[in-house]
Every structure is written in structure tokens, then in C-alpha cells.
Amino acid sequence: QVHLVESGGGVVQPGRSLRLSCAASGFTFGDYYMHWVRQPPGKGLEWVAVMSHDGSLEYKADSVKGRLSIYRDNSEKKLYLQMDSLKFDDTGVYFCARGVPTSAGGLDYWGQGILVTVSS
Amino acid sequence: AIQMTQSPSSLSASVGDSVTISCRASQDIRKDFGWYQQKPGKAPKLLIHAASTLESGVPSRFSGSGSGTDFTLTINNVQPEDVAVYYCLQDYYYPWTFGQGTKIEIK
Numbered sequence: 011q012v013h014l015v016e017s018g019g020g021v022v023q024p025g026r027s028l029r030l031s032c033a034a035s036g037f038t039f040g041d042y043y044m045h046w047v048r049q050p051p052g053k054g055l056e057w058v059a060v061m062s063h064d065g066s067l068e069y070k071a072d073s074v075k076g077r078l079s080i081y082r083d084n085s086e087k088k089l090y091l092q093m094d095s096l097k098f099d100d101t102g103v104y105f106c107a108r109g110v111p112t113s114a115g116g117l118d119y120w121g122q123g124i125l126v127t128v129s130s
Numbered sequence: 131a132i133q134m135t136q137s138p139s140s141l142s143a144s145v146g147d148s149v150t151i152s153c154r155a156s157q158d159i160r161k162d163f164g165w166y167q168q169k170p171g172k173a174p175k176l177l178i179h180a181a182s183t184l185e186s187g188v189p190s191r192f193s194g195s196g197s198g199t200d201f202t203l204t205i206n207n208v209q210p211e212d213v214a215v216y217y218c219l220q221d222y223y224y225p226w227t228f229g230q231g232t233k234i235e236i237k
Contacts, residue, residue, distance in 0.1 A: 045226075047174075055166075055174065055217050057226040069224035072131065105173055114180040114221055116164035120173035 012036040014106050014121035021127045022096055032089040032106030032121055040064070040084040043109035045117060046091050048126075050102040059091065060109065073099075096128045132156050132220050136229025143208045144237045151203045151232045153218035158198050162222035165194055165203045168231075169214045177216075178203065210236055 018030040032044070046058040059070040059080040068080050079092040089106050103125050107117035133156035143149050153163070161181035166174040176185050178194035181201055191206045205212055213236055218229040 054215075054231040055168070055219075055228045057219070057228060060224065060226075071225045110179065114160075114162040114164070116176050116179040116219065116221055117166075117174075118176050118179075118185070120175070123173055 012108065012119045014108065014119055016104060016106055016121045016124035019104065019124035019126045021129055023130055024096055024098060024128055026096055027092070027094045028096060028126060030091040030093065030104055030106075030124060030126070032091075034087045034089065034108075037108070039082075039087040042111060044082060044089045045107045045109055046080060046089075047105045047107055047117070047120075048100075048102045049105070049123070050099070053102075056102075058104070061089065063111075093126070096126075098128050101126060101128045131225050132159060132222065132227050134218055134220055134227050134229040136218055136232055138232060139230065140233040140235070142235045142237050145208060145210060147208050148204065148206045149208055149234065150205075151216055151218075153196075153201045153203075153229045155199045155201075155220055155222075159220045159222035161197045162220060163196070163201050164219050164221060165192075166217045166219060167212075167214045168217065174217065205234075208234070208236070212236075 013035045015033045045060045061068045061080045077095045082089045103123040105123045106121045108119040135154045163181045165178040168174040182194045215231045215233045
């Protein structure tokens with residue numbers, strides 16, 4: 011079955027960098043758009059970024075443009091989120107999620123999430 | 131970016147009640163819209179996509195309706211296991227945006 015497992019989280023100082031990984035299994039990774047969604051502690055969900063199935067397209071939320079980069083390795087079945095110049099507001103649980111390939115299909119599978127804490 | 135305004139922020143219901151959550155988009159998003167359920171400490175779960183299509187395995191007491199700018203999620207015969215936060219999400223165009231969430235509690 012479909013599994014998404016995030017890793018790479020932890021405690022990091024403001025201004026530093028962190029790279030999150032999402033390992034996929036149970037489906038043909040290279041056929042799907044993949045997304046990152048985050049959730050600050052005790053708050054709602056925020057869509058962060060998406061990368062197309064072949065890596066040719068990406069879109070990001072305005073709040074992360076210029077600091078967070080999304081990329082993927084289809085041969086390794088992994089999605090990444092490179093987080094630079096981290097701010098306190100970047101603290102939260104980060105989920106990777108699979109995009110349904112049909113229009114308006116939503117996000118049908120999610121990882122368990124990984125906590126990123128930006129703290130001095 | 132498209133703004134999604136979700137209401138109410140919380141509600142309390144008795145087992146067996148019917149409840150409705152609303153979500154309004156700041157512009158026409160056709161039916162490119164979904165509802166998600168998040169239980170404490172868990173990842174969100176897709177309940178409904180394309181505004182009204184129930185995901186496989188989701189109980190039929192959940193239903194969605196709407197198109198354009200106004201959408202609703204209805205839960206009939208609320209059960210204790212429905213305690214969760216519910217979010218709407220527009221997937222019409224990027225950046226996708228979530229509503230603020232609605233917390234459902236049981237009286």
C-alpha cells in the first residue's frame with residue numbers, strides 16, 4: 011500500500027538551514043505530483059509547495075518563496091524540501107502528500123508528518 | 131491568492147445530530163475543492179474531492195455540496211469518532227489554500 015515517510019526534522023536556529031525528505035513506496039512515484047503542507051503548533055494547515063511528476067513544474071506559497079525549495083528524485087522515490095534562512099514562523103509539523111492526478115482530486119495520501127522547531 | 135473562509139470555527143453536537151460546515155472562496159473555483167478530516171496527532175485525511183465526491187471508505191453520513199464560491203460539508207447522524215478538525219482546500223489553482231478549520235466536539 012501507499013506509504014509516505016518524512017524525515018530530517020529537528021531543532022534548528024533561526025537563519026540556519028534544514029532539509030526534509032519524504033520517502034515514498036507502494037505506488038509509481040514518478041506518475042504523481044507531490045506536495046508539502048505544514049501546520050504550526052495548535053494551528054491550521056498551510057499548503058507550502060508542489061512539484062510536478064517529472065520535476066518540470068513547481069509552485070510555492072508566497073510565505074516561503076525565496077527560502078524554501080522543493081525537489082525530487084524519482085529514481086530514489088524521494089521528495090525533498092530544502093529550507094533556508096529559517097524563521098520562527100517556520101516552526102511546525104511538515105507533511106508530504108500525494109496529489110491525485112485528476113483535476114480537483116485533492117491530496118489522497120499523507121505522511122505522518124515531521125516536526126521542525128526553529129528556536130534560538 | 132484565493133482566500134478560503136470557513137465557518138464556524140467550532141461546534142458542539144450531540145450523537146445523532148446533523149451538522150453543516152461552510153466554506154466560501156474569494157473567487158469562482160468551479161468544483162475544484164475538497165474536505166479533509168484531521169484527528170488529534172494524525173495526518174489529515176481526504177474525505178471529499180471535487181466538492182461532492184466521497185472518497186472510498188468514507189461513511190455515507192458525510193456529504194459535500196456546492197460549486198463556484200460556496201461549499202458545504204454535512205455530517206448526518208454524527209458519531210463520537212467524528213470528533214476532529216475539518217478543513218476545506220481549494221485545488222483550483224496554485225497556491226492552493228486551506229480554510230481555517232472547524233473543530234467538532236461531542237456534547
